Amino acid sequence: MKIAYGAAQGLQYLHEKAKPPIIYRDLKSSKVLLDDNFNPKLSNVGLDKLGSSADSKMPMQSRMMDNHGYNAPEYTKSGTATLMTDVYSFGVILLELISGRKPIDPSMPEDQQDLVAW
Numbered sequence: 001m002k003i004a005y006g007a008a009q010g011l012q013y014l015h016e017k018a019k020p021p022i023i024y025r026d027l028k029s030s031k032v033l034l035d036d037n038f039n040p041k042l043s044n045v046g047l048d049k050l051g052s053s054a055d056s057k058m059p060m061q062s063r064m065m066d067n068h069g070y071n072a073p074e075y076t077k078s079g080t081a082t083l084m085t086d087v088y089s090f091g092v093i094l095l096e097l098i099s100g101r102k103p104i105d106p107s108m109p110e111d112q113q114d115l116v117a118w
Contacts, residue, residue, distance in 0.1 A: 002038060002039075002040075003032065003034065003038060003040045003097065004094055004097055006039055006040035006041075007032050007040045007042065007090065007093065008090065010040065010042040011024065011042070011086060011087075014042075014045065014086075015083050015086065021083065022045065023081045023083060023085070023086055024045060024086045024089070025081045025085075025086070026044075026070075026089075027042070027086055027089040027090060027093070028070045028089065028092075028103075029096050031043050031044055068103070068104055069092065069102070069103025069114065069115065069116070070088075070089045070092045070093075070103055071088075071089070072084070072085040072088035072089070075088075092116060095115050095116065096115065101115050101118075102115065103115045103116070
């Protein structure tokens with residue numbers, strides 16, 4: 001739970017304390033790094049400040065490909081990241097921590113491959 005709590009604090013800082021708020025955009029478990037004492041740090045913050053699109057010139061498919069399984073359905077449909085799409089991605093990380101599974105696992109039966117749908 002220490003990892004989940006620390007990652008939540010980092011995301012809360014970006015969303016509530018940074019001015020302007022920062023949308024992480026591509027949050028996933030591989031971007032939560034741990035130090036020797038298992039203290040989590042969010043890495044590679046995309047710095048997509050609320051209301052701007054720093055990487056809007058990059059095709060939406062390229063931005064989302066590495067995050068398959070972490071993206072909120074509305075982000076996948078519209079390509080517009082919000083604070084809530086970050087919260088969705090964090091929820092997927094929590095499911096990973098609790099279940100020990102990856103967001104997408106092709107080795108599972110077809111109806112169990114998607115962790116969120118499972």
